Amino acid sequence: MHAPASILPLHIDGLSFEAGGALLLDNVSATLRPGLRTVILGPNGAGKSLLLRLCHGLLAPTGGALRWGAFCNGDEERVRRRQAMVFQRPVLLRRSALANITYALALRGVRPRARRVAEARAALERLGLAPLAERPARVLSGGEQQRLALARAWALSPDVLFLDEPTANLDPAASRAVEAAVEAIHAAGTKIVMTTHDLGQARRLADEILFLCGGRLLEQTPAATFFHAPRTPEAAAFLRGELVG
Amino acid sequence: MNDFDTALATAWRLIAAGDAALMDIVVLSLGVSLTAVLIASILGLPLGATIALARFRGRDAVVVAINALMGLPPVVAGLFVYLLLSRSGPLGAYGLLFTPTAMVVAQVVLVTPIIAALTRQIVDDLWREYRDELTSLGAGKLRAVPTLIWDARLSLVTVVLAGLGRAMAEVGAILVVGGNIAGVTRTMTTAIALETSKGDLALALGLGIVLLTLVLVINAVAHFAGVAARRAAG
Ligand SMILES: Nc1ncnc2c1ncn2[C@@H]1O[C@H](COP(=O)(O)OP(=O)(O)OP(=O)(O)O)[C@@H](O)[C@H]1O
Ligand SMILES: [Mg+2]
Numbered sequence: 097m098h099a100p101a102s103i104l105p106l107h108i109d110g111l112s113f114e115a116g117g118a119l120l121l122d123n124v125s126a127t128l129r130p131g132l133r134t135v136i137l138g139p140n141g142a143g144k145s146l147l148l149r150l151c152h153g154l155l156a157p158t159g160g161a162l163r164w165g166a167f168c169n170g171d172e173e174r175v176r177r178r179q180a181m182v183f184q185r186p187v188l189l190r191r192s193a194l195a196n197i198t199y200a201l202a203l204r205g206v207r208p209r210a211r212r213v214a215e216a217r218a219a220l221e222r223l224g225l226a227p228l229a230e231r232p233a234r235v236l237s238g239g240e241q242q243r244l245a246l247a248r249a250w251a252l253s254p255d256v257l258f259l260d261e262p263t264a265n266l267d268p269a270a271s272r273a274v275e276a277a278v279e280a281i282h283a284a285g286t287k288i289v290m291t292t293h294d295l296g297q298a299r300r301l302a303d304e305i306l307f308l309c310g311g312r313l314l315e316q317t318p319a320a321t322f323f324h325a326p327r328t329p330e331a332a333a334f335l336r337g338e339l340v341g
Numbered sequence: 342m343n344d345f346d347t348a349l350a351t352a353w354r355l356i357a358a359g360d361a362a363l364m365d366i367v368v369l370s371l372g373v374s375l376t377a378v379l380i381a382s383i384l385g386l387p388l389g390a391t392i393a394l395a396r397f398r399g400r401d402a403v404v405v406a407i408n409a410l411m412g413l414p415p416v417v418a419g420l421f422v423y424l425l426l427s428r429s430g431p432l433g434a435y436g437l438l439f440t441p442t443a444m445v446v447a448q449v450v451l452v453t454p455i456i457a458a459l460t461r462q463i464v465d466d467l468w469r470e471y472r473d474e475l476t477s478l479g480a481g482k483l484r485a486v487p488t489l490i491w492d493a494r495l496s497l498v499t500v501v502l503a504g505l506g507r508a509m510a511e512v513g514a515i516l517v518v519g520g521n522i523a524g525v526t527r528t529m530t531t532a533i534a535l536e537t538s539k540g541d542l543a544l545a546l547g548l549g550i551v552l553l554t555l556v557l558v559i560n561a562v563a564h565f566a567g568v569a570a571r572r573a574a575g
Contacts, residue, residue, distance in 0.1 A: 149473070187470060232574045
């Protein structure tokens with residue numbers, strides 16, 4: 097069977113997630129299309145990380161469903177192989193920075209070893225981590241670890257990349273490097289879905305905004321419109337820096 | 342007190358003289374316990390890690406059983422292996438009873454649950470931390486087992502040492518299946534038991550000191566190797 101060019105678009109269909117009697121995500125519906133950088137905004141605890149984890153297939157929804165473009169249900173494993181995620185707190189393996197990337201490439205079936213090493217070095221290079229290639233990943237600084245996680249995700253050339261606050265721990269220069277990397281990944285044809293609390297970053301990167309509040313999706317709006325004229329009072333208050341949710 | 346002084350002197354004399362019988366005993370003790378721990382590690386590390394990741398009915402019962410087996414009395418383990426290997430037992434045809442092989446088997450029975458149970462706990466905790474990331478990268482549970490064992494390696498060294506300590510210290514199991522035959526199945530602990538019962542406390546204590554020193558050296562080497570590795574790998 098011929099693999100489709102992309103697993104996108106992703107149809108999120110009435111997605112709900114309930115845990116411990118609390119409805120953490122409430123009937124979220126949206127369509128994520130290729131080519132657009134989607135930024136998810138919302139206050140702490142809105143359910144942004146949860147939504148990313150559900151979309152990535154790490155959690156099973158308690159209500160609703162996901163539909164990936166051409167793929168029907170039951171292809172979960174194959175669909176996830178064409179995605180990557182950079183977590184809010186990335187977990188790196190207790191081996192060198194380089195080996196963290198070659199490990200991931202091996203799982204995606206990249207052969208032979210020499211090709212994995214070459215691709216991993218290129219990925220480190222792109223994020224300015226080449227001098228740290230042989231360092232144990234766990235002794236890298238928080239910001240370096242986050243960039244390494246991004247380099248690892250990038251090396252997988254996924255159809256979709258989910259990023260959960262990728263610049264939360266970074267200094268301004270490293271943040272700019274990550275933003276440039278996200279731009280480059282986008283330009284290379286990967287769909288970007290990210291969360292951030294940095295509104296300046298959202299303005300710079302977003303094509304469209306998903307605004308989540310209290311587990312409900314209040315807006316899916318083109319970025320220009322959202323920042324200029326949000327449709328909901330909650331989003332307007334959020335943009336003014338008021339406490340919402 | 343006096344006994345203790347004599348014992349120290351005896352221990353020193355035994356070591357300094359390079360007593361051939363003592364050397365045999367030391368070599369056999371080390372050989373049996375190290376072999377048993379090696380085999381128990383090969384079985385117990387993947388077993389513990391697999392139980393940590395597996396989700397099946399009755400998993401809790403398996404965890405409780407393995408944890409309980411950590412406290413298995415050595416004599417009972419010995420008795421169990423004795424019944425297996427004795428002439429009329431299912432493996433009797435191999436004539437293994439009262440050989441070092443039988444002692445290895447008994448210690449494997451004793452040590453495997455310790456290594457499996459402690460590994461299960463450590464890998465359980467690590468899996469909680471790694472699950473999302475490994476699943477995201479595309480590692481199935483089967484692929485995650487060796488990854489988790491490797492990433493827990495520094496903690497697992499302590500687990501293997503706990504198993505080795507248990508093996509080197511026990512007397513019940515190897516006494517039952519080995520028989521404490523001089524020059525064949527006599528180890529440090531069985532010799533200590535024998536000399537004590539014969540009333541030669543000095544020789545018994547002397548052997549005890551040799552045993553303790555050996556265990557101390559092994560643990561010191563492992564500890565400092567671990568410290569160095571931790572410093573290098575974070
Ligand atoms: N597996 C879970 N079980 C129970 N509650 C959960 C689970 N995952 C998340 N939650 C809860 O769901 C809510 C949303 O969490 P989530 O991590 O998605 O927030 P967020 O929007 O990413 O917030 P932040 O901006 O602080 O990262 C929180 O109240 C959290 O405590
Ligand atoms: Mg979050």
